[in-house]
Each structure stands twice: as structure tokens, then as C-alpha cells.
Amino acid sequence: MATPFLPAGATTGDSGGELSSGDDSGDMESFQTPEAEATRSLAELFEKAAAHVQGLVQVASREQLLYLYARYKQVKVGNCNIPKPNFFDFEGKQKWEAWKALSDSSPSQAMQEYIAAVRKLDPGWNPQTLSSTRNISAWIMTRFLVSRQQASVELFTKWLWRNPTARV
Incomplete structure (x- = not known):
């Protein structure tokens, strides 16, 4: 039975009013609202x-790291849900206070602030090229280390053959 509230070609199945479009591909992404799509892309950008x-820890100040830590925890965990650390845990107390200060902040706002802070720390950061650049760098480093290790083994082997008294 067609109703004015269903999209064209959609019917309610026998499973208690569940929508069925006749397409069993299971692709729910086509039903996402623009807000959900924006949230997903914001989350992907946040993860990048x-x-x-991780590569900026050496460059960032302690205050910047606390700022990033608090926003990261707000996104991943939500509002601060742990007791305040004791007086002697200076670092833990600072982290707790930074996170606790964001209790009214939404995860979306925390993500946006986190991304803005990363861009401020590294103005040349381009999230679209990050993964390919990181993969290439990792590959080059791995090949370099393997090459050095092989060269070291070969040199050591030659040295051992030249110095028979050095063998144990």
C-alpha cells in the first residue's frame, strides 16, 4: 500500500513497517543527510x-600539547569522567583540568578546534597528501635501513674472513 510519506518505489515490508526500496545492495550511505556527511568528513579529517x-610532539609547547590532549579526549571519550588526580600528580592534574574545562564542548566543536590547532602548529600540513607522503617516507626509511643492515652484515662477514683469529 503506497503512502505519501514513502519515496517512490518504496514499500513497507512484512517486518513491522521496515522500509524496502527493492534494492538489496545494503548501501545506507545514500540515505545520509548532508549534516551526517559533513560530520563523517570532519571525523576523517580529525583522525588525519x-x-x-605524532610528528609534531617535538615542536609543540607543553600548553599546545595540553590543548590538543583535552580536545582529543573530549572527542574520543566525551565529558571528563574520571576523578581528579591527587596533588602530587602534577601532569595528571594538568591534563584533567584541561579536559574538565571542555565539559560544555561538543565533540564536533572539539574536532574543529583540534584541526585548527594542528594547522597552526604546521601551516604546511595538507591532509589530502598526508597518507601518501607518510607511506612513501616509511617505504624509503625501511629500504634504507634494510640496505644498511645488509651492507653491515656483508662488511662484517668480509672482515671475519680476513681476520681468522677474530673467530670464536
Whole structure:
């Protein structure tokens, strides 16, 4: 039975009013709203920023790291849900206070602030090229280390053959 609230070609099945479009591909992404799509792309950008921060730890100040930590925890865990660390845990107390200060902040706002902070720390950061650049860098480093290791083994072997008294 067709109703004015269903999309054209959609019917309610026998499973208690569940929508069926006749297409069993199971692709629910086509039903996402623009807001859901924007949230998903923001989350992807946040994950890329979080991965990029690992290389910026040496460059960032303690205050910047606390700022990033608080926003990361707000996104991943939500509002601060742990008791305040004791007086002697200075670093834990600072982290707790930074995170607790964001209790009214939404995960979306925390993501946006986190991404903005990463861009401020590294103005040349381009999230679209990050994964390919990182993969190439990792490949080059791996090949370099393997080459050095092989060269070291070959040199050591030659040295051992030249110095028979050095063998144990």
C-alpha cells in the first residue's frame, strides 16, 4: 500500500513497517543527510590530524600539547569522567583540568578546534597528501635501513674472513 510519506518505489515490508526500496545492495550511505556527511568528513579529517600530531610532539609547547590532549579526549571519550588526580600528580592534574574545562564542548566543536590547532602548529600540513607522503617516507626509511643492515652484515662477514683469529 503506497503512502505519501514513502519515496517512490518504496514499500513497507512484512517486518513491522521496515522500509524496502527493492534494492538489496545494503548501501545506507545514500540515505545520509548532508549534516551526517559533513560530520563523517570532519571525523576523517580529525583522525588525519591526530595521526599528524605524532610528528609534531617535538615542536609543540607543553600548553599546545595540553590543548590538543583535552580536545582529543573530549572527542574520543566525551565529558571528563574520571576523578581528579591527587596533588602530587602534577601532569595528571594538568591534563584533567584541561579536559574538565571542555565539559560544555561538543565533540564536533572539539574536532574543529583540534584541526585548527594542528594547522597552526604546521601551516604546511595538507591532509589530502598526508597518507601518501607518510607511506612513501616509511617505504624509503625501511629500504634504507634494510640496505644498511645488509651492507653491515656483508662488511662484517668480509672482515671475519680476513681476520681468522677474530673467530670464536
